[in-house]
Amino acid sequence: MKWMMMGSSMEIYPPPEFNFKECLVFLGRSDLEVMHQIKAGYLYKLVKLNGERIVLKIGDTSKVIQVDFPMGTPLSSTTLEKVASYIWEWFDLDQPLAAFYDFARKDMILKELVSKYDGLRIICLPDLFEALAWAIMGQQINLTFAYTLKKRFVEQFGESVTINRNTFWLFPDCEKIASMGVDDLRKLQFTVRKAEYIIGVAKAISSGVLSKELLLQKQDGQRIQTALMKIRGIGAWTADYVRMKCLHDPTAFPIADVGLHQALKLQLGMERKPTIGEIREMSTNWEGWQGYATFYLWRSLYE
DNA sequence: ATCCAGGAACTGT
DNA sequence: ACAGTTCATGGA
Numbered sequence: 467m468k469w470m471m472m473g474s475s476m477e478i479y480p481p482p483e484f485n486f487k488e489c490l491v492f493l494g495r496s497d498l499e500v501m502h503q504i505k506a507g508y509l510y511k512l513v514k515l516n517g518e519r520i521v522l523k524i525g526d527t528s529k530v531i532q533v534d535f536p537m538g539t540p541l542s543s544t545t546l547e548k549v550a551s552y553i554w555e556w557f558d559l560d561q562p563l564a565a566f567y568d569f570a571r572k573d574m575i576l577k578e579l580v581s582k583y584d585g586l587r588i589i590c591l592p593d594l595f596e597a598l599a600w601a602i603m604g605q606q607i608n609l610t611f612a613y614t615l616k617k618r619f620v621e622q623f624g625e626s627v628t629i630n631r632n633t634f635w636l637f638p639d640c641e642k643i644a645s646m647g648v649d650d651l652r653k654l655q656f657t658v659r660k661a662e663y664i665i666g667v668a669k670a671i672s673s674g675v676l677s678k679e680l681l682l683q684k685q686d687g688q689r690i691q692t693a694l695m696k697i698r699g700i701g702a703w704t705a706d707y708v709r710m711k712c713l714h715d716p717t718a719f720p721i722a723d724v725g726l727h728q729a730l731k732l733q734l735g736m737e738r739k740p741t742i743g744e745i746r747e748m749s750t751n752w753e754g755w756q757g758y759a760t761f762y763l764w765r766s767l768y769e
Numbered sequence: 770a771t772c773c774a775g776g777a778a779c780t781g782t
Numbered sequence: 783a784c785a786g787t788t789c790a791t792g793g794a
Contacts, residue, residue, distance in 0.1 A: 604776090606790085609793095612774090
C-alpha cells in the first residue's frame with residue numbers, strides 16, 4: 467500500500483491494473499444505493515475509522531487516487547493510515563490482476579470483457595456485517611427490491627452525517643441490530659426469515675463468535691466456506707459472495723448465481739441460461755480467478 | 770396475470 | 783445424497 471499526503475489531500479498510488487472510472491460504473495449501478503454517492507466524477511462515502519466519522523471525496527488524476535476530506539477534520543496519522551488502507555481494501559488493490567489478465571485475454575468468454583472493462587477490480591465490502599447482511603437481503607429477490615430493503619434498513623438503523631445539505635450514511639452497527647426483534651425488520655418488509663437471519667448474524671458478530679479476523683485465520687478458503695455455511699441463513703451462494711466481496715478470495719465462485727447465469731447467456735448468445743454443469747465446464751480455465759471472472763460477467767449486465 | 774429474482778431451510782425418500 | 787416444497791415480495 468503506497469500513499470502520501472499532498473497538503474490537505476491524500477494521494478494513493480494503486481497498482482497499474484486499476485481503472486477508477488471503470489469501478490465508478492459499477493458503483494453507480496443503482497439509484498437506490500445509500501452507502502455512497504457519485505457526483506461529477508467524484509465518489510463520496512462516509513466511513514467510521516478509529517472512532518472518527520469521516521466523509522471521503524475520492525477522485526483520480528492519471529494513475530493516482532486522490533482523497534479529499536470535505537469535513538476538513540484534522541486527522542491523526544493513524545487515522546490517515548486507516549483511510550488509505552480502507553480504500554486499498556475497498557478496491558481490492560492487493561490482488562495481482564496481471565495474473566488474471568494473462569489467461570483471461572486468451573479465454574473465449576473473458577477476453578472481450580477484460581478488454582472492455584480493463585482495470586476493473588472487485589468492489590469490496592470490507593465490513594463483514596455489511597457484506598453478510600447485504601447478501602442475505604439480496605437472496606431470491608430482484609436487485610431493485612434488494613436495494614430498497616437496504617435503503618430502508620440503513621435509514622432506519624444507521625447513523626448519518628449531513629454536510630452541505632447532503633446526507634451520508636453508515637451501515638448500522640451489528641450491536642444495534644442484535645438488539646432488534648423480527649418485527650422491527652418486518653415493518654421494513656423483510657420476510658420473517660431474512661429478519662431472523664440478519665439478526666442472528668448480528669448477534670454472532672457482536673458477541674465475538676464470528677468475525678472477519680477469525681475467518682481469515684482459517685487460511686484455507688474451503689474451511690472458511692464451511693465455517694460460514696454453519697451459520698443459519700448462509701448457504702453456498704452467500705458464503706462464496708462474502709469470501710469474494712469481503713475476504714478477498716479470488717477463487718470464491720458463486721456458481722449458482724442467477725446474475726452470472728444471465729450474463730453468460732447474453733455473452734454467449736444462448737437461447738437459455740447455461741446449466742451448472744455447463745458453467746463448471748466453461749470455467750475450468752478460470753482456476754484461481756473464478757471470483758474475478760464472475761465479477762467481470764456481472765459488470766457486463768450494466769452500462 | 771404470470772414468471773422470476775444476485776437462495777436457504779425444511780421435509781421426505 | 784438428492785429432489786421437492788415452502789417461504790414471501792416486488793419488478794417486468
